[in-house]
Amino acid sequence: MNDTLNSAQSRRSLLGWIGATASFATLAACGSGRAEAKGFPKGMSENAWRKKLTSAEFRVLREEGTERPYSSQLNDEKRTGTFVCAGCGNPVYSSKTKFESGTGWPSFYAPINSGAVGTSRDFKLGYPRTEVHCADCGGHLGHIFSDGPKPTGKRHCINGVAMDFRAA
Numbered sequence: 001m002n003d004t005l006n007s008a009q010s011r012r013s014l015l016g017w018i019g020a021t022a023s024f025a026t027l028a029a030c031g032s033g034r035a036e037a038k039g040f041p042k043g044m045s046e047n048a049w050r051k052k053l054t055s056a057e058f059r060v061l062r063e064e065g066t067e068r069p070y071s072s073q074l075n076d077e078k079r080t081g082t083f084v085c086a087g088c089g090n091p092v093y094s095s096k097t098k099f100e101s102g103t104g105w106p107s108f109y110a111p112i113n114s115g116a117v118g119t120s121r122d123f124k125l126g127y128p129r130t131e132v133h134c135a136d137c138g139g140h141l142g143h144i145f146s147d148g149p150k151p152t153g154k155r156h157c158i159n160g161v162a163m164d165f166r167a168a
């Protein structure tokens with residue numbers, strides 16, 4: 001009886017593992033076509049993005065690159081205002097939730113509203129991280145970590161080149 005149960009359990013966990021591996025492979029295979037495939041409201045072809053964005057913006061927003069720390073003027077931006085996606089102009093972060101993280105990247109403890117950004121799993125460094133992107137165009141913004149300040153405890157570590165600032 002116990003043997004049967006155990007083998008059923010191990011079969012189930014094996015199937016679960018295969019399922020997880022398969023969905024990871026699917027995610028990885030989607031690569032840069034991800035934004036188009038998901039049909040974001042302001043999604044565009046890779047060629048259209050190349051024409052619209054600077055090469056630095058393209059590398060971060062469309063290829064999930066990371067800018068050098070302390071390279072963006074937005075890291076030191078202290079004025080009241082709104083940070084919008086550099087790809088499509090969607091408001092993504094507010095100066096109200098910006099804090100000095102000491103990392104060299106603009107950091108926020110929350111997005112401007114819950115629908116402004118989306119998240120996905122990222123295994124680029126070999127371990128799972130939470131990737132954050134613009135909900136309107138799918139452009140990669142940065143990552144979310146759980147070592148942020150109150151009230152959320154989250155740290156949205158955002159590439160300055162992926163955003164434009166609009167002073168209030």
Ligand SMILES: [Zn+2]
Nearest residue numbers: 085088134137
């Ligand atoms: Zn966008």
